[in-house]
Every structure is written in structure tokens, then in C-alpha cells.
Amino acid sequence: MSEQREQRPRHVVVVGAGLAGVQSAVALREAGFTGPVTVIGGERHQPYDRPPLSKAVLLGSAEHPAFDVDFEALDITLRLGLDATGLRTADHALDTADGPVRYDVLVLATGAEPVTLPGSESTPGVHLLRTLDDAARLRPVLDRQCDVVVVGAGWIGAEFATAARAAGCAVTVVEAAARPLAGTLPAEVAAPMADWYAGSGAELLTGARVESIEEGAVLLADGRTLPSGAVVVGIGARPATEWLAGSGITLGPDGSVTADSALRTSLPDVYAVGDCASFPSARYGTRLLVHHWDNALQGPRTVAAAIMAAEKREQPPVYDPVPYFWSEQFGRFVQYAGHHAHADTLLWRGDGADAAWSVCWLRDGALVAVLAVDRPRDLAQGRKLIGSGAALDPERVADPALPLKSAAL
Incomplete structure (x- = not known):
């Protein structure tokens, strides 16, 4: 047998x-x-x-x-x-x-x-954006140009706010933390991204915790009430x-x-x-x-x-990639490679107020992560440098006029 x-x-x-x-x-x-x-x-x-x-x-x-x-x-x-x-x-x-x-x-x-807000699942007009059916339910909301409240200023919240503004909706984004992407990026890196919301015509409310959601309104913990034709929850997964x-x-x-x-x-x-x-x-x-x-x-x-x-009965492979993702939001292409949690040095390539810039994280002189805003070459070269583990010259890393790969020692 x-x-x-x-x-x-x-x-x-x-x-x-x-x-x-x-x-x-x-x-x-x-x-x-x-x-x-x-x-x-x-x-x-x-x-x-x-x-x-x-x-x-x-x-x-x-x-x-x-x-x-x-x-x-x-x-x-x-x-x-x-x-x-x-x-x-x-x-x-x-x-x-x-x-x-x-x-x-x-x-x-x-x-x-997706993580949901307690008690909101059965409230009319509350949406998630994870599946094809979710997107199908949200398309009429954009077609009607409803006033939309987005809960969460993370990656998915920013992407939906971008689409809603493109469709002509009035958009208010509510974030419980003091800044967008609070659990993902350092304050100084996320700060320029906060300005992208206003630049697109969306209103960003930070430090604003949702108390409850009713049909047609979002009630904040500080007593404010936000009228809403639809609510989209994007607070993580x-x-x-x-x-x-x-x-x-x-x-x-x-x-x-x-x-x-x-x-x-x-x-x-x-x-x-x-x-x-x-x-x-x-x-x-x-x-x-x-x-x-x-x-x-x-x-x-x-x-x-x-x-x-x-x-x-052979030796299995090892999975140890350089993590990578991208996000298209507010007319910008944002890319990230690596993992910066244990970095000891943060270097800017350009100014966050500019249209294009990057941030590099180093640990013990080697690149461990890079965030690129409309600088795809920085991302491509940075991803390879992370994979190689090469030591870098910090001064050359911080010079946005130089190719990032030229910083390798």
C-alpha cells in the first residue's frame, strides 16, 4: 500500500x-x-x-x-x-x-x-477596496461624484483618494495618526507626502479618530461630523x-x-x-x-x-528577496525597495518639496532600503546595491546629480 x-x-x-x-x-x-x-x-x-x-x-x-x-x-x-x-x-x-x-x-x-472598523460592516455606504466586487460597488460612487470620506492615509487610502479626485469627488481623508503612513515611514520622509493631498484638492485630517459611522456621516472623537455620500475604509490588512x-x-x-x-x-x-x-x-x-x-x-x-x-530529496532553495512595492498616487510614482527598520543612517537625494526625490537608508555603510518618488533609476540601481551588500560613499549617495550606483566603493 x-x-x-x-x-x-x-x-x-x-x-x-x-x-x-x-x-x-x-x-x-x-x-x-x-x-x-x-x-x-x-x-x-x-x-x-x-x-x-x-x-x-x-x-x-x-x-x-x-x-x-x-x-x-x-x-x-x-x-x-x-x-x-x-x-x-x-x-x-x-x-x-x-x-x-x-x-x-x-x-x-x-x-x-482588510481590517474593518468595528460596527461599520453593516452600515450603508461603507466600503472596502480589496476585491473585484468591492471595486464594482465603488464605481457608481465615483460616477455620482459623491462626497467621499476615506478612513486611513496609508497606501490604499492615498490611491483611492487619487482615483476619487480624478473622478471629481470631494474627498476628505481621516487619519488617526499625526501624519500619513505613520506606521510605515519616518516623520521627516512622510511629511512631504502630506502636502500631496492638498495639492490634489483632497482634505487631510490627521490626529482624527473615528468615533462612529452613520448613514451619510462620519463622527469623529473630537465631536466633528463629516457629511459623506460614501465612506471607504483603508486602515490596513x-x-x-x-x-x-x-x-x-x-x-x-x-x-x-x-x-x-x-x-x-x-x-x-x-x-x-x-x-x-x-x-x-x-x-x-x-x-x-x-x-x-x-x-x-x-x-x-x-x-x-x-x-x-x-x-x-534535494536541498531546498532559500527565499530572501529584497522587498519591493510601488504606489501611484496624486500624479506621482512612488517606489520602495528593502527594509529600513534597523538602518542607522538616512540620506536624502533631492528635496522633498521638489517633484522628484529619493531617500536612502544605510546600515553599517551599506544600503538597506530606498524610497524613490519619480526617480526610477534610483530605485533600480538601489535595489541592485541592496542585493549586493556593497559599501557606499555617503557623500555620493546624498548627491542627487550622481547616479546612485556610482556611490559603491
Whole structure:
């Protein structure tokens, strides 16, 4: 019986039909895996890309940003509109409303879910922007040019405010912290970004905590009332892993699946990738949880290679990327690469009041992160320098007239 089990093709089941899940399935085929592959997704839509939701889809210039993947040609089975509700690892079975789904190898790619304001879920006129259906519900709001209140001045809040202003809506952005991106960037770096809101015609209220949301109004803790035709909540996201409770898979304090350097979980034959998984970074000496598109694109290649290595009993690969993301907001292209949490030096390339500028973070003389506003060459060169770990000349780094790569010693 055990010999027959070893001889039959192993069935890989991927939970999550977003970028990380789809790319995991595609990467397996590209790596030469010939066994059955099934992708299970909670949404009924054909798998799609998320970045266009806050841009082209929201503004009506695109409809369905489906992935350009021929699942039939790749012999990948899609089971859509099916939520995973539990995991019985001892039985190698995934629980769903349609009954158990057996697997030999499981890839967790369930992504992240938006954080909501308590009590607001059932309030009319309150929206999130995470799914294709969310974008579809918001398009009429922009078409009617409603007065919009955006809760949260993070990346998604800024992107939605940008789209709403482009559609002609009056926009007020409410942020509980003292500045935009308070949990992401230092005060001096975020300060110029606060001016972008007013420049676009949006009003930014910082240090403003939402007390409650009623139909047609947002009530602030300081007593102010903001009239609203619609409210969009963008206050962050958390790994979509609650369904794994009791499975035996180790989760971190942030709710992420704690994968190892090959994106293997604490249980055999189970991997995790994308927004739901954290991984150890030798480059930065810490565990990283990266909620960005590039991580969901790059990680699946490691998962596929690790699965294939396990099949051949070979050493698995190591996943330690230079994190990268971008944001288009208020007519600017913002890019970030690296991880600056433990940097000891911050250097500006240009003035934050200018149209284009960059910020570089160094640790022990080497570049660890770069933020570029409409300076794509700084980002491209900086990303390579981070990967190389080269020591840099700080004076040349701080000279915006010089190519960043020329600072390498």
C-alpha cells in the first residue's frame, strides 16, 4: 500500500486564487511537475490581478483584470467560489463547504483581508477596496461624484483618494495618526507626502479618530461630523489565516503563517506564500511579512522549487528577496525597495518639496532600503546595491546629480 502511494503522482492543492496561488500552480508546471494541481479560491470570478482595482477598474477604464493564464492548457484545475473552512493535517484533508479535499502537498496562499472598523460592516455606504466586487460597488460612487470620506492615509487610502479626485469627488481623508503612513515611514520622509493631498484638492485630517459611522456621516472623537455620500475604509490588512485555528500550523503574533527560508510551514507537506506568510530574512536579520505584489510574484518560484526538491530529496532553495512595492498616487510614482527598520543612517537625494526625490537608508555603510518618488533609476540601481551588500560613499549617495550606483566603493 505504501509503495503504491509513493508511485502515484502527488496531488498539490493550492488554497487561494490570487497572484501567489495562481503563480504557485504555474511555477510548478514550469518546474516540470506533472502531477495533479488544484487551485481553490473563495471568489467566483476568474482569478485576477489586484493592483488595477484601485486604478483602471475603479475608474472604469478596465473591466476584469484576469490573469493571462491558460489553466486548461497547463492542466490546472480551478475550484472557484469555494472557501476553505478548516484543515485536518493528520488526514491530509482540506475542509470546504463541498466536503473534504484531499492533498499530498498543500500550498497556503490565502492572502490578506482588510481590517474593518468595528460596527461599520453593516452600515450603508461603507466600503472596502480589496476585491473585484468591492471595486464594482465603488464605481457608481465615483460616477455620482459623491462626497467621499476615506478612513486611513496609508497606501490604499492615498490611491483611492487619487482615483476619487480624478473622478471629481470631494474627498476628505481621516487619519488617526499625526501624519500619513505613520506606521510605515519616518516623520521627516512622510511629511512631504502630506502636502500631496492638498495639492490634489483632497482634505487631510490627521490626529482624527473615528468615533462612529452613520448613514451619510462620519463622527469623529473630537465631536466633528463629516457629511459623506460614501465612506471607504483603508486602515490596513491582516493575514487571512483564522480558518487555520486548531490545524497545528504555527502562526506568528501578527497572524501570519511562520514559514521557514524555503517557505515550508511547521507541518510536513504544507507550504505558505504571499500575504499570509512571514519568512526569515538573513539579509535583514528578522522575520518579514510583506503585503505587496512583488512578494506574491517571487515567492511561488521558491515554493515550486522547494516542492520539486522534496520530490527529489534535494536541498531546498532559500527565499530572501529584497522587498519591493510601488504606489501611484496624486500624479506621482512612488517606489520602495528593502527594509529600513534597523538602518542607522538616512540620506536624502533631492528635496522633498521638489517633484522628484529619493531617500536612502544605510546600515553599517551599506544600503538597506530606498524610497524613490519619480526617480526610477534610483530605485533600480538601489535595489541592485541592496542585493549586493556593497559599501557606499555617503557623500555620493546624498548627491542627487550622481547616479546612485556610482556611490559603491
